[in-house]
Amino acid sequence: MTIAMQLLVSGIAMGFVxxxxxxxxxxxxxxxxxxxxxxxxxxxxxxxxxxxxxxxDMGLGFIPGIMGAVILVAALGVVVAVSIFIPLRNMNRLCxxxxxxxxxxxxxxxxRLYYGPEAMTVKGFMxxxxxxxxxxxxxxxxxxxxxALVIVFLLNLFMKCTKVGKAMRCVASNKTAAALMGINxxxxxxxxxxxxxxxxCVLGIAIIPVSSVNASMATMISxxxxxxxxxxxxxxxxxxxxxxxxxxxxxxxxxxxxxxxFKDVVAFVFLIAVLMxxxxxxxxxxx
Amino acid sequence: MRKRxxxxxxxxGLMMFSMAxxxxxxxxxxxxxxxxxENSGETEKTEAAAESGDPIKIGVMATLTGYPLxxxxxxxxxxxxxxxxxxxxxxxxxxxxxDVQDCSNTTDVAINATNKLISEGVVGIIGPHYSSQGLAxxxxxxxxxxxxxxxxxxxxFVNECDNDFLFRIRASDDLQAAAAAAYLVDEYGVTxxxxxxxxxxxxxxxxxxxxxxxxxxxxxxxxxxxxxxDTDVTSQILKCINENCDGVMIWxxxxxxxxxxxxxSELGLQAPTITNPSLAVDSCLAQMEPSWVEGWYCxxxxxxxxxxxxxxxxIAAYQAEYGAEESVDLHCAAYYSAVxxxxxxxxxxxxxxxxDVAKALRETKDVPGLVGDFNCNEDGEMIHEIILGQCKDLQxxxxxxxQ
Numbered sequence: 094m095t096i097a098m099q100l101l102v103s104g105i106a107m108g109f110v111x112x113x114x115x116x117x118x119x120x121x122x123x124x125x126x127x128x129x130x131x132x133x134x135x136x137x138x139x140x141x142x143x144x145x146x147x148x149x150d151m152g153l154g155f156i157p158g159i160m161g162a163v164i165l166v167a168a169l170g171v172v173v174a175v176s177i178f179i180p181l182r183n184m185n186r187l188c189x190x191x192x193x194x195x196x197x198x199x200x201x202x203x204x205r206l207y208y209g210p211e212a213m214t215v216k217g218f219m220x221x222x223x224x225x226x227x228x229x230x231x232x233x234x235x236x237x238x239x240x241a242l243v244i245v246f247l248l249n250l251f252m253k254c255t256k257v258g259k260a261m262r263c264v265a266s267n268k269t270a271a272a273l274m275g276i277n278x279x280x281x282x283x284x285x286x287x288x289x290x291x292x293x294c295v296l297g298i299a300i301i302p303v304s305s306v307n308a309s310m311a312t313m314i315s316x317x318x319x320x321x322x323x324x325x326x327x328x329x330x331x332x333x334x335x336x337x338x339x340x341x342x343x344x345x346x347x348x349x350x351x352x353x354x355f356k357d358v359v360a361f362v363f364l365i366a367v368l369m370x371x372x373x374x375x376x377x378x379x380x
Numbered sequence: 381m382r383k384r385x386x387x388x389x390x391x392x393g394l395m396m397f398s399m400a401x402x403x404x405x406x407x408x409x410x411x412x413x414x415x416x417x418e419n420s421g422e423t424e425k426t427e428a429a430a431e432s433g434d435p436i437k438i439g440v441m442a443t444l445t446g447y448p449l450x451x452x453x454x455x456x457x458x459x460x461x462x463x464x465x466x467x468x469x470x471x472x473x474x475x476x477x478x479d480v481q482d483c484s485n486t487t488d489v490a491i492n493a494t495n496k497l498i499s500e501g502v503v504g505i506i507g508p509h510y511s512s513q514g515l516a517x518x519x520x521x522x523x524x525x526x527x528x529x530x531x532x533x534x535x536x537f538v539n540e541c542d543n544d545f546l547f548r549i550r551a552s553d554d555l556q557a558a559a560a561a562a563y564l565v566d567e568y569g570v571t572x573x574x575x576x577x578x579x580x581x582x583x584x585x586x587x588x589x590x591x592x593x594x595x596x597x598x599x600x601x602x603x604x605x606x607x608x609x610d611t612d613v614t615s616q617i618l619k620c621i622n623e624n625c626d627g628v629m630i631w632x633x634x635x636x637x638x639x640x641x642x643x644x645s646e647l648g649l650q651a652p653t654i655t656n657p658s659l660a661v662d663s664c665l666a667q668m669e670p671s672w673v674e675g676w677y678c679x680x681x682x683x684x685x686x687x688x689x690x691x692x693x694x695i696a697a698y699q700a701e702y703g704a705e706e707s708v709d710l711h712c713a714a715y716y717s718a719v720x721x722x723x724x725x726x727x728x729x730x731x732x733x734x735x736d737v738a739k740a741l742r743e744t745k746d747v748p749g750l751v752g753d754f755n756c757n758e759d760g761e762m763i764h765e766i767i768l769g770q771c772k773d774l775q776x777x778x779x780x781x782x783q
Contacts, residue, residue, distance in 0.1 A: 096618050100618065103612055103614040107611070201445075210444075210452055211663040212635070212663060212667055213666070214666075214667040220669065229647060229648060231642075231643070231646045300611060302642070303611045303612060304639060305638045305639075305667045308445075310609075312609055313607065313609045313610065313611065345615050348615030348616060349615040349618065349619060352605075353605050353616045353619070354605050356615065357607060357610075
């Protein structure tokens with residue numbers, strides 16, 4: 094029973110990580126019709142700015158460091174949206190995807206040149222365990238779950254209760270109609286990208302305790318996050334959360350039941366199964 | 381239309397900038413003169429030209445991008461050795477010159493890099509460091525008859541490769557993993573061992589050697605694998621706890637250690653633990669909390685606190701060349717020594733012909749090195765000793781040498 098609980102908690106935590114990846118993918122997709130395959134490197138950049146610049150170089154505390162990193166990465170999001178994503182949105186989709194991959198490469202090499210080749214970490218950050226009888230849960234997992242819930246709640250509130258959020262939903266629904274209603278579509282896209290980049294940054298910081306800060310820290314989670322989005326229903330925020338949770342828990346249970354080699358296979362078997370049975374995803378409408 | 385053109389130009393610019401940045405890692409040679417920074421178009425070097433007094437080109441396959449990154453240390457060690465050899469008159473009266481290629485820690489990039497080095501007429505190749513890449517390219521160097529001195533330690537190099545041009549400059553996992561497994565059994569009398577290993581060639585190879593040893597002495601084991609990029613190994617560790625393992629052996633690359641060590645500590649898998657040399661790498665230890673790995677043992681090729689005079693002289697020279705803050709690890713030490721072994725082979729062969737050099741390398745005997753003396757056996761294995769160390773307050777302390 095204890096083991097099942099431990100697997101469940103870490104599975105839910107990793108599920109929320111995948112869900113957040115799915116959400117930040119979805120935001121840009123809904124706004125611009127663009128798949129940002131460079132997002133994995135934005136997650137890494139957020140972790141590097143927080144660990145390398147805010148904590149190790151400037152010696153800021155954990156919370157001011159997080160705020161500083163999120164503001165910087167969100168600002169980068171605006172620059173990227175204006176200079177790359179918005180001009181790309183009307184191009185051939187393959188070219189646009191290639192450009193996002195190249196953006197990821199540029200970020201990757203810039204990080205390597207600036208911060209150096211060696212991995213780093215923030216000692217003492219979200220470390221330690223909670224003990225409840227024989228149940229031992231890493232604090233990092235509880236924090237990840239809490240952070241993800243706060244982000245989902247705030248995002249929901251923002252989308253439904255603010256003028257900008259409502260405008261984002263209009264743009265996602267119909268860009269032409271949104272423009273005719275007087276919504277500045279370009280600036281709305283820039284805000285969406287900034288929010289997506291800010292989520293990437295928080296995600297990068299949140300996974301520092303479960304993965305050191307290095308160039309490939311987000312490779313696997315970004316792949317699984319994409320799978321989570323498709324499993325739930327691509328383009329739907331609740332779908333991304335549901336897909337992420339299913340994946341996180343399923344792969345943890347699979348790692349216990351089957352030989353450990355098959356643990357990572359689960360996400361992609363789920364992805365293929367959903368694509369074959371219901372391509373629109375679990376929450377998607379049948380065509 | 382104009383807009384499309386502008387976007388196309390922007391895309392082309394992005395790609396060019398990205399490619400330039402990717403290549404950026406190769407021109408930071410730390411002030412040495414040994415590296416060939418110009419990739420000339422001389423793809424067909426004739427034997428006559430090679431014998432004319434031109435520099436002797438040595439190929440280097442280093443992980444300069446990708447993760448885990450150790451290529452810069454490896455390159456630094458190689459360039460330092462080449463500079464020293466050149467200052468002492470070179471080899472066969474000619475200067476040595478390094479052609480450093482990035483293998484990016486992926487097999488496809490390693491294959492391209494190998495083909496490039498061969499087309500540029502290198503006399504021998506130092507690296508790659510990882511078994512999976514070494515195994516991917518061994519047939520290419522065999523066909524091209526270019527000797528290669530790899531750092532990979534997978535038993536597959538011996539069991540599955542029949543290659544007279546393949547040499548290994550670190551103790552194989554047949555020795556390392558078996559010694560680590562034997563230490564757990566002999567020193568702690570363990571009855572069931574958790575083997576946590578990477579799912580790549582290196583990790584699986586180490587697990588197989590250890591499993592064979594445990595089978596031979598009647599000790600049970602529970603083998604659990606993970607990807608080096610994994611961010612959660614809870615289920616694997618809980619499985620080991622569930623199986624009541626009283627000893628742990630970890631065989632993986634540096635990338636996996638912080639997460640495995642942290643989760644073992646958090647979930648309570650506390651038992652005598654021994655690891656492969658990755659634990660002894662400074663950049664790996666720098667990511668750990670002392671309590672996670674206190675008292676862990678590791679087998680390794682190189683320790684900076686080894687009191688051997690040659691080792692201490694190398695550390696002093698390395699830090700004088702690259703800066704006192706630069707960490708010295710097995711990557712710079714092992715490949716520094718590999719250059720001397722290759723230079724010795726070329727000198728004894730009296731030629732830069734690949735077949736002659738390989739033959740001379742097979743006859744290598746008592747060439748001093750920082751990771752042990754080089755003595756080549758019939759399988760191309762040149763090092764036959766390892767160091768046993770123990771982690772105390774994030775420092776690996778020297779315990780003994782195992783021959």
